[in-house]
Amino acid sequence: MIASILDGSTELYHELIRPYERSVYMMALSFMKNDADAEDVAQEAFLKAYRNLASFRAEAKFSTWLISITLNEARSRLRRQGSIRVESLDETPENGGHVSPALLRDWHEVPSEALERKEVREILKTAVTTLPEIYRQVFLLRDVEELSVKETAEALTISIGTVKVRLHRARMMLQKQLTPQLKSINPKRRWIPWL
Missing domain, CATH: 1.10.10.10 (Winged helix-like DNA-binding domain superfamily/Winged helix DNA-binding domain)
Incomplete structure (x- = not known):
């Protein structure tokens, strides 16, 4: 899929990242104080991954590479803000988590x-x-x-x-x-x- 995207089928990029959207967002949210900042970090991570897709060497899994980009973006944003604000959130049942009786x-x-x-x-x-x-x-x-x-x-x-x-x-x-x-x-x- 990555080869196809690099050959010009850019519409496939969303299919490539779709399985990782929640993980990237949750990792961003674990660093950022609020949903808006976490969404910004996640969006920027996806954009950076797209821009640098040609440099992905497949030595690691795509998901690992994407999480690394997310971590770097979150750290960079916190440094720019001049503070380290962290709130780790786990998905709750009220927010779509799986609950079975x-x-x-x-x-x-x-x-x-x-x-x-x-x-x-x-x-x-x-x-x-x-x-x-x-x-x-x-x-x-x-x-x-x-x-x-x-x-x-x-x-x-x-x-x-x-x-x-x-x-x-x-x-x-x-x-x-x-x-x-x-x-x-x-x-x-x-x-x-x-x-």
Whole structure:
């Protein structure tokens, strides 16, 4: 498809990037404070990818290359703004996430459980935003976007060993920060330490 686009079939570019639109936007949103800035970063990343498509060497997956461009654009924009503003957002069920009932007879959500899930999501978002940037990036790529260790290393231009170390440290930091907070929400429930 890339060869066809480079040969002049530019209308195929949207088909090429369509599977990655959500990932690029979510990665941009994890760096930028609001939807508008995240959309600008994502749009600019797609434009830069298009302009530099001829330089894509297929040594990495296209998605990894695209995420790298997105990360660089977000960092560049934050530097230009003179501040590092970060808010990590995970897709919530209210915004189109997939929710399936545990049992067919259980169609109605229990309000207390819904409130508990919302509180947990907010606590997790806040905790992820407090991670130092090098750990937050790895955590988001591996545990939110579900990239492989190799893809994460390529996207961040670091070694596989560094990805593993940073991910472990990010998880440990989150565990240390989240465990007391999650226990305060529901002391009877057994929480998975860093989720």
